[in-house]
Amino acid sequence: MLSNNEVFRARLWGQFRLVRWSWAAVLLIGCCGCSPAGPARQAISGSVMLDGEPATDIKLVFIPLGGNQVGAVASVENGEFQLSAEHGPSAGAYDVVVEAMQPELEDFESLRQAGETPFSTVKIANQYLKRGTLRADVQDEGANTFTFEVTSR
Secondary structure: OOOHHHHHHHHHHHHHHHHHHHHHHHHHHHHOOOOOOOOOEOOEEEEEEEOOEEOOOEEEEEEEOOOOOOOEEEEEEOOEEEEOOOOOOEOEEEEEEEEEOOOOHHHHHHHHHOOOOOOOOOOOOHHHHOOOOEEEEEOOOOOOEEEEEEOOO
């Protein structure tokens, strides 16, 4: 049989464990959502010329060169692209890769059934399809307007 002293210690230890786990739960819940949202994104815009003509049906992929940056993808229509600060890249240096736009899967099948070519007919020189050819430096203040000249050969 346990003495009164031993019963008291067992109850005290049980309350201590309850308080300890309660504090752990409070700290865990309190820390959820406290992580930073990441670097601020910036609005960007500009033009893309393909063989001297306004490019269309292509996309620009902004690939970060730094560690704490957020990249972005911009669609180009009629030689122009624009991304709001909500969807743009964060400030920093970027490699810019140019890719032909491809139809969505649903559009692909309907184009194929209609007898049309479901793949993009835009030709882009291989050097623009990889990193290191085009660069962009996005600033955290001021206008971020870029002009890219690309060729099909």
